[in-house]
Amino acid sequence: MYNRKKGVIIITAYRDQLLPREKVLRDPIHSYIYIQSPVILDLINTKEFQRLRRIRQLGTASSTFHGAEHSRFTHSVGVYEITRQICDTFQRNYPSKGADGLWDNHERLVALCAALLHDIGHGPYSHTFEHIFATDHEQLTAAILTSPETEVNQVLRRVSDDFPQQVASVIQKTYPNQQVVQMISSQIDADRMDYLLRDSYYTGTNYGTFDLQRILRMMRPYQNGITFHISAMHAVEDYIISRFQMYQQVYFHPVSRSMEVILNHLLQRAKWLFEHQQFQAENTPHLLLPFFEDHFSLTDYLKLDDGVLNTYFIDWCDNQDPILSDLAKRFLNRKPLKSIRFAKSTQYLIPKLQALVAEAGFDPHYYTATNNCYDLPYDIYEPGKNHQVTQIKLMRDDGSLVELSEISNLVKAITGRFLGDERFFFPKQMLQLTSTNPKLYQHFQAYLKNDWLVDPASQA
Amino acid sequence: MYNRKKGVIIITAYRDQLLPREKVLRDPIHSYIYIQSPVILDLINTKEFQRLRRIRQLGTASSTFHGAEHSRFTHSVGVYEITRQICDTFQRNYPSKGADGLWDNHERLVALCAALLHDIGHGPYSHTFEHIFATDHEQLTAAILTSPETEVNQVLRRVSDDFPQQVASVIQKTYPNQQVVQMISSQIDADRMDYLLRDSYYTGTNYGTFDLQRILRMMRPYQNGITFHISAMHAVEDYIISRFQMYQQVYFHPVSRSMEVILNHLLQRAKWLFEHQQFQAENTPHLLLPFFEDHFSLTDYLKLDDGVLNTYFIDWCDNQDPILSDLAKRFLNRKPLKSIRFAKSTQYLIPKLQALVAEAGFDPHYYTATNNCYDLPYDIYEPGKNHQVTQIKLMRDDGSLVELSEISNLVKAITGRFLGDERFFFPKQMLQLTSTNPKLYQHFQAYLKNDWLVDPASQA
């Protein structure tokens, strides 16, 4: 790097270089994403990262909220941007002068890279795909960061030999500096804050909004991680409520879940057909073969995206297997299953209902499912629990800390309570058999009467 | 349909039926899309319409504005919703009592269907695809509406035998009632109003906003089409300016255009390879074959979407043809070409520049291009012109009409002027050859100095 002032060439280490001019990406949530380090720009330009443009953030949710077609790319740069703002605030207001629990700016780059790359291991329809093919997006994230054949690894290695592993360890929460870890993973982190705002914006619901600016301004590092000045209490409370509302109303929406059920069964059926040698040669989904055969490489994995899977589904619509073909059509052409809530007390009825579905001509293995969605809106640490949680702590002016639910009535009301529902999914056709199968019809009707939620569900 | 009041069953014609309860789709632009007619709901549920979820509205624009990943589905329901609101306003305020130039509510359904389906013929990366394969989305729209094998046609035919053709003629602007035609196609129609607001929202730019509510409220039918009460003047003016700004800053963005150039060349190369029998069997893009061979059916066409094309591009990254493989990677991994503006006076330099690009090892046929984008922000009718335009007319309280540019200084300033630019595209590598090819480098540098726009272009 040539220094005009001094008229000499100074070699600045890659990790400390700045772009000659800041790059900006226009973003609907943060207005702009600001990129100052060439490391970040180079990471964005890798093929592994660009691939995230072809994987939707919310999977099947756009079948309910049609506006929510945004990709994991947009979310990833958003998490980066929030983290960048946190680092800037920390450096401006709480710069470390040594072992003082304040912010050490040498951590900036590892934090930014971890933020940007935290979702790089996700594949198409991640949740369902993992379930069928036993892949693990967290392991894959680590693999993409640390395998020498990826462009991402090549960029990270230019910083230093152990940098890829450091970034991976932040994402795996084993990095020693808890401030960096909690920026990316805690009950109120850059990841959650971006996705709530972004998913809210793209779905067109307003539930996910909260005062990001205030929360960021009131964040501060301390010995054991990240805390907030007590005057941010109401903003943090509002964030928790927003998160709760988004889970209840968007992420757990029965129609999206039913589309996921169909996808799950479709992939199951394809795997079964493969295992039973029933795929015709010309219809073989060759990019999926390594997964059917259960020995895939990172390169195989990185070729997949939503469009690749959908392309096979388009093929399968013409497949001679009636179940594969029907499920593919249901998925592509958005024919959701219907669903009803059930409770422990009514669970014993499900086998009976499945029998009736079978009677109506649908294989219950592929045409029914149970599925539960529960969220823990906010959790507090209890000794003896088997999972550790990062509580949200607020700092008073005298430096003492107080846990959020101790001072917020609203948060207290939902702390530690699992909220959500359990549902039984079945073909819509079951509701149209009034005359042909009155017995079955009556069973379902009995359910509907007890289940107010079936209505809002059918909204979209 | 059973009428509870009277206790008898009354058969309501399909075209006049109402859903038992209005369906609503949550939408970020219009808050909600309201569906009252089963015809509309049935059309949305066709596979041809659902396919629009898999085709992005703005093609390559999301490579510049990463937020703009929305599909033609979202835009189509948006155009429907605006048209629905116009029909409601017309029916409430200007119901026809006969041959009076007011709104005849029998036109409602044809208007709504045309609005919903006006883009149904679009395929993946429409503009480029049409250019290479000589398809025509307008003809295809008509075909989808009128061919008996489509689900869309089956729904429309349930209304009446000639209904598919009527809807098609609205889209083709040959429908007799100009009020209906102008709702969908004019200088200020439901189509444009939705895409400006929507593209503005999804890109995160604010240029495209205007006062939709006021414009809709002030719209009114008259003998020859649609006009606006004069008190909407400022809102209409603001719409024209917004449109102008969106074209200049979003739709004509050089980076998106350069990605389109790459796509264009990529498909050209694939076609050339096919024509020269250089595609290996296992790499043959079988869903594209009918287009390579130039005899495709509607069914062939309807199988295509963005993901299908991208899936072939993923395949082609490993193709042995270096140009196909390189262009596929550039497209998928977003490696845009650089570009500079040129004018008539500097046009003679382009062959020289192309020669230099060739010298640097790039086939200029595939690695350079010229491309112009000009918009006519607002046009007025002039006798003798070869294309007819629908001017925007405002109605005074006394019923007399005045053309917009006569009373708006701002609109007058841009009326009838083609604004935009013409660009030469070339590989970024040409800017990195400082030492290896100083002569070429100098040529480009000379350009850059004269071309301020190269900077903003590189912004994203």
Added chain:
Amino acid sequence: MYNRKKGVIIITAYRDQLLPREKVLRDPIHSYIYIQSPVILDLINTKEFQRLRRIRQLGTASSTFHGAEHSRFTHSVGVYEITRQICDTFQRNYPSKGADGLWDNHERLVALCAALLHDIGHGPYSHTFEHIFATDHEQLTAAILTSPETEVNQVLRRVSDDFPQQVASVIQKTYPNQQVVQMISSQIDADRMDYLLRDSYYTGTNYGTFDLQRILRMMRPYQNGITFHISAMHAVEDYIISRFQMYQQVYFHPVSRSMEVILNHLLQRAKWLFEHQQFQAENTPHLLLPFFEDHFSLTDYLKLDDGVLNTYFIDWCDNQDPILSDLAKRFLNRKPLKSIRFAKSTQYLIPKLQALVAEAGFDPHYYTATNNCYDLPYDIYEPGKNHQVTQIKLMRDDGSLVELSEISNLVKAITGRFLGDERFFFPKQMLQLTSTNPKLYQHFQAYLKNDWLVDPASQA
């Protein structure tokens, strides 16, 4: 009214007339306020209604949230607009055909007038003024509506002789049709919905936002008032939470409350000076005399507004009475008292603290106060309670009703709980006496340590 069609003059009753062209008022909350009836336009143009432009909606709150300077005029037209939209929805979707519990459109005008005029009786700094001078804005509202000397009454009487009394009875909740009453006064009415959105907008906090459009769309009349379709549950829940947050964070803000304490004491002192004949002739606040003397006319009352009171306060800054002058300056120049929370258990300390304030030279009667603010975010009916509440009820598709807190965990968590705080107010100077009065200082410091809320309070 001349009918162009028929060429004859038809006399339309004033109550049924429509303006030749709808009037629109631009409004930041509802975009536009639409006025169709000349009765509404004439009411807005009365001097009693125009006076509301000179009375701020939130009194002293703008001393904390400087943006919140909007008047009761803006809120009143907003409540009108929401009510208008409700009436339109009811008339479109649930028109009565007789004694069926549906919406009788003859009620429209009385509902609109009651909505517009529900706050007409408010005076400057209403809450405090009433407290000192024993006025009652509800009685005054009724008086303004029914007294023949007001312009409002003259407009209402043009509708019919008993119309003023009908409108008044809606506001007093004695009107027979509970649908009309609940539009204006219930736990989720046009009044509350407008002020939450409006105060949220003007303060710049986002807490008060909720999905008005959805709530209005899902509202429906029934035999005993107003209910909501069950699919509005989440929107209604969000409204309750928003309301709770606005109370906690805006309406109960300690700084605004402390300004109200000062105002209260200032008016008390003025009254005391008047009663002890200590006002000089030239400083006598002649528009306040009728209130000091406790026999005021409606005309006297209608001359008052915020500016009139402030004008006297400006005068009083130069008054020879040191307490009146000091309090006037504190109020005008925004010198709030400080405050701390206290509980039953620490209440016994207050007399001691007051003694210390006296010791520091401040008359505790004028310079200290206790003040509590509690809100009941949502209440349900319980037999035997001394006040009747209108619970929020949701209607299932089968017509059965369910009370909100039965199906919303979030609402259940705050139902029937009084949330808020009790505070002791004192001069800021008490915190600056570190050296001069260490004992007192220590007392206060002891409090501060136990009271986290003192911090956020000092935010603005």
Added chain:
Amino acid sequence: MYNRKKGVIIITAYRDQLLPREKVLRDPIHSYIYIQSPVILDLINTKEFQRLRRIRQLGTASSTFHGAEHSRFTHSVGVYEITRQICDTFQRNYPSKGADGLWDNHERLVALCAALLHDIGHGPYSHTFEHIFATDHEQLTAAILTSPETEVNQVLRRVSDDFPQQVASVIQKTYPNQQVVQMISSQIDADRMDYLLRDSYYTGTNYGTFDLQRILRMMRPYQNGITFHISAMHAVEDYIISRFQMYQQVYFHPVSRSMEVILNHLLQRAKWLFEHQQFQAENTPHLLLPFFEDHFSLTDYLKLDDGVLNTYFIDWCDNQDPILSDLAKRFLNRKPLKSIRFAKSTQYLIPKLQALVAEAGFDPHYYTATNNCYDLPYDIYEPGKNHQVTQIKLMRDDGSLVELSEISNLVKAITGRFLGDERFFFPKQMLQLTSTNPKLYQHFQAYLKNDWLVDPASQA
């Protein structure tokens, strides 16, 4: 100031002190106003600055746009906040190392104080008041800053003896550093940027919005003032268009102007009555006497606010002078005059129209007026012109400058053109005399037919 680290007390000069904790004011436009310096906090707490809460920013505009009731206080803190952000950007990106044309951070405080105080000399209904009483808000601003009796001066003097004069000279544009001057006063300065956004927000119109964040980010200091990076071109262009639209549609609105005409005539009449000894003793507006008598002190001036004037107007409603009383009622109760546009060519008709108004019983001196409003949306420097303008210049990457209108077609279209209109105001009653004065009626009708704008004007 005690330094914990070093354990010693260090005296920091007042100008360099920081508040122990940043104060924040919630603001609807900028989300928060951040206050770090005690000088700024102390200035806000002066009585002269608090008085701005009682003076509306837009005078009579709220009679047209009822939402726009915000005060000069809110605008002043907004201008401060934008200036603070500019200083932060300049200091972060362009810190001076000497005589290099970059930003010298010693200028920060003078810039912030000038921004905060630039409107401190405004009185109630400033424009009209100045016109009647020959006051001058710019001179008064300087006086408030430099007169030892004001609290503002006392705060400023604590910084240094010549600081009040320095701040005043920034506002008067005579300060040597043009960077500081142009922040506050130029064609694109903190003042204009705040009021466009703020007035747009409070009126509820969207015309005034533009991309503040981008403009601030792209601002940069240079030798002769302030420039923008060329990539901000579209954002700056949009700002100019927004400004143009706000003038045309909000600031020049005929109804607001007609209310200003009434106010003007009302004060004229009061002055005339005073000069002719026709004010009764008890009705004398004693706070206005110094202005009637034309020898007022700064103290006299600082007692005035909107409420004080309105209080006298309330009094005058009962005055025995019929013109004073009628105009006071028209002003308070919002009875605007009607108006029509006229041109040079129709100007000769005005005396005739005035004669007809007189014939109808209205004194034309008090009941008619002509009034023009013209805006120069953007101006460029031309040698020989009598006023100097600060053109907007954009900087290319090579450091060369280009003037905005050279590269923006839209700006070029409106550069140097005065846009607006000239109007004749008259009593509404003139339009209601159809039968009693048909001749006059015909004259006016002839005008109306030629004047489309009369309609939109009557909108509010």
